[in-house]
Amino acid sequence: MAVTKKAEAVEKKKKGSFRETILLLIVGVGIALLLQAFVVGSFYIPSESMENTLLINDRVFVNKLAGKPERGDIIVFKGWNGEDTIKRVIGVGGDKVACCDSKKRVTVNGTPLDETSYLYPGDFPSGDTFKYTVPQGKLWLMGDHRSASADSRSHVEEPGGGFIAEDQVIGKAVMRYWPLSRGSIFIRPDTFDKVK
Template sequence: MPSGSMENGLRIGDRVLVNKLAYRFGASPRRGDVVVFDGAGNFGDGDFVKRVAAVAGDHVVCCGEEGRLEVNGRPVDESSFLHPGDAPSDVPFDVVVPPDRLFVLGDHRADSSDSRNRLGAPGGGMVPIGDVIGRADWVVWPTRHWTHLERPSAYARVPAADGAHG
């Protein structure tokens, strides 16, 4: 990890094991997955690591009446992974994710350039599913940070939108 955009779950200097087969054979990224993607054309040169907040067809808003990220009208409790002290977003947004795209956010929103910051840029800030390299499944280095990266339950109650797989 070259930056603090995914802290506290992923720290600067951490090495992650990427499952490059996770989204092959018909599987797609799901809300809550930590994905690695090629940022060329949308984010910049190199690979990026972010959490999937919304998938194709989802209506994602920040911030809703409860001051939280909302996906398909359901507030998302991000407390298990959002960096302590960070707001869900300091940039308001209200978008529907286009087909074959992902809306991604860093866990450390105050230190992350992600979909919400790039809505007016080429590609609309959304990551093409074809640019996803794989799912980050394990922190493997340094060994004291060794941990399995699991999909949080925060998105479990979000209803599917037309064309969405969550």
Template structure:
């Protein structure tokens, strides 16, 4: 039987075509994975790094956290939840952002300095004040236990009292001595109380570093 050989130039062309197909597959897979990650972070699970000590020792600077963006799709925000929120209009004044900055944030290609993490102490309709006779924060007249407080911190060194409007939440950091929160902004527009529409999601788990990986314990209800 006569054997037919492939010319050297044709053999080289076939190999190059295979290599090109291989690279196209790899690039396509990477692009698809990146797009899926963007969609996932924008709609289901988001990831953030903690940049301050205001939530110590629950969350430490450098901790990587997973945020459930669908946590409140079918239920309301609960007292004790740790949430991520956009602080514009409460912690920060409303401001127009550059369209490119907004797009890059939406795609999670740039950080956002207006994003905060705090614990929900009171929700719409609640009365919150400090302090009770034994020095505790009270919600609807009832002193609350706060085992998550930073060691040695008082529930609040500053007395306060407020009625939380519907559609708003009162938030505080666990490291009270280092946290600028709803207490600090009672006289500001919005009263330091966060519009629930600005809540991005619920912090559900520490994912980094690995030796601290754990689900967050429920806070006071």
């Protein structure tokens, strides 16, 4: 009789542990889904437009709570074709973005950008000349591999004039986590600190 009660107690404990494990698993998955939906997302790099900063097949973490984008940030946004897209913020609302000055540099509010730390080796800051004032609440975006990037410059003739609204921003790319050999945290280039 005592053996039967003991066996029943063990069986009951096993069932309780199994239920607890399933419950914890469901809660864990729920938390992970909430984090991905509202806090941190993962983004896959499909094109060469951000080389060499980001290569095809790289993967980045995106902070969806990073706040308002700043000049120099790498952001993921709903692109001109409605797909998730990744580019660098060159100008924010009120900025005057232009290319090129006498030394072939992009300027923001008259300040030339030193883009050597992120621009694709051997690429020019822009093959196109342009001069625009970024409307409030909008962004001027460019890829780091300028000759291979369909960015704001490519969409100036479309509705919206090539600008992307801040509310189309999904988040700020904060870290490349794949491949592991190229893992790194993204830091805003110092050249943007000089822009007034």
